[in-house]
Amino acid sequence: MSAVPLHPVAAAPALPVWMAAQTAPPPLASRRHRRVVQAVDGVHLTVDGRRLLGFCSNDYLGLAGDPALSDAAIRGIGRWGVGAGASHLISGHTSAHQAVEDHAARWLGCERALLFSSGYLANLAVITALADRGTAIFADRLNHACLNDGARLSGARLKRYPHGDLLALRRLLEADASPKKWVLTDAVFSMDGDLAPLAELLSLCHEFDAMLLVDDAHGFGVLGDGRGSLAELGLVGAEGLDPRVVVMVTLGKAAGVAGALVCGAAPVIEALVQGARSYVYTTAAPPALAEAVLAALLRLADADCTMRRARVLAHARRLRSFAAGGLAIAPIVPILLGSDARAVSVAEALLARGLWVPAIRPPTVPAGTARLRVSLSAAHTTEQVDQLIDALKELQIDG
Numbered sequence: 001m002s003a004v005p006l007h008p009v010a011a012a013p014a015l016p017v018w019m020a021a022q023t024a025p026p027p028l029a030s031r032r033h034r035r036v037v038q039a040v041d042g043v044h045l046t047v048d049g050r051r052l053l054g055f056c057s058n059d060y061l062g063l064a065g066d067p068a069l070s071d072a073a074i075r076g077i078g079r080w081g082v083g084a085g086a087s088h089l090i091s092g093h094t095s096a097h098q099a100v101e102d103h104a105a106r107w108l109g110c111e112r113a114l115l116f117s118s119g120y121l122a123n124l125a126v127i128t129a130l131a132d133r134g135t136a137i138f139a140d141r142l143n144h145a146c147l148n149d150g151a152r153l154s155g156a157r158l159k160r161y162p163h164g165d166l167l168a169l170r171r172l173l174e175a176d177a178s179p180k181k182w183v184l185t186d187a188v189f190s191m192d193g194d195l196a197p198l199a200e201l202l203s204l205c206h207e208f209d210a211m212l213l214v215d216d217a218h219g220f221g222v223l224g225d226g227r228g229s230l231a232e233l234g235l236v237g238a239e240g241l242d243p244r245v246v247v248m249v250t251l252g253k254a255a256g257v258a259g260a261l262v263c264g265a266a267p268v269i270e271a272l273v274q275g276a277r278s279y280v281y282t283t284a285a286p287p288a289l290a291e292a293v294l295a296a297l298l299r300l301a302d303a304d305c306t307m308r309r310a311r312v313l314a315h316a317r318r319l320r321s322f323a324a325g326g327l328a329i330a331p332i333v334p335i336l337l338g339s340d341a342r343a344v345s346v347a348e349a350l351l352a353r354g355l356w357v358p359a360i361r362p363p364t365v366p367a368g369t370a371r372l373r374v375s376l377s378a379a380h381t382t383e384q385v386d387q388l389i390d391a392l393k394e395l396q397i398d399g
């Protein structure tokens, strides 16, 4: 065997010039950074040794720290160990995963439910497996990024309609000759907290023979006695969910764990198992996590969570009546501030008062609509909500 000659390195190792240019950091005003959370105690988070009151988490019901969930996870680790070890189609699909799917399908009124390890992967799976170059996708302009990513990846023609504009959507549907159509919408819009007109969207889908994908990341657990936005609007009848509707619910928000479920008609779900690349080519979520999810789903249907839902929605109404106007149907309250710099400076002023409220800037929201995004939780007390309102008053912010 001849030795492979070592090429001399001319200079100290460095990134290629083009990569150094490509990774140059954005200007300070638009740069994002992560804060290291050192401890979590209900709605309090410790950062840099300071205990902050958080209005930044999607743990709307305060279940993330719930003993029933952590007990289930710990028991699950005892039984299964930590990792699933393989993808669902190889050997990673356990009775713990299956129990979640069976329970969710019954509770949510669909033929079948499929468990994913994240909502992002779940949306990619539905759209890339069930839409292709011959499909037209109609999407609300304020939809979550992962719905748009799925649409792009699928190769379908993507047409975005102005937020909630049913007339514009109807015109687009009328003008499109494609026999294969999907309408994609958030149920509760993640940056505004408003509810999509799901009944009207569904009837348009009937009229134009389209399928409807509803992303209920923020309604699930909170609305419709915990079963989400479609139940809230009376769209899950005695016969269950309309087969032309596919619903994606995330399990890392109100459910307090991680992952997602896609619910729909049996043939649609089976097509995902057969062909969705972001389902097939990824390791199954840890079985212990599935045990925690099952505990969370049972918890969401109990009387204590009914009380928690009432409490978080009361908090949202209280803050909205001060800051944002409009009806509070979800625990997300936007406080529009306009420029990126203003949003950042108000968030920093709140932080100085011990309140952590995230500033959300473009491209997450449209240009000129930088804002504070207040997330409320049933774990907040009314006094804590008032503490935020008082701080906003001091800063002369009134929505």
Ligand SMILES: *Cc1c(COP(=O)(O)O)cnc(C)c1O
Pocket (backbone or CB within 6 Å): 117, 118, 119, 120, 121, 123, 144, 146, 186, 190, 215, 217, 218, 250, 251, 252, 258, 259, 260
């Ligand atoms: C959070 C979120 C997702 C992604 O869910 P993950 O489980 O966090 O990947 C998808 N859609 C919407 C509207 C969301 O808010």
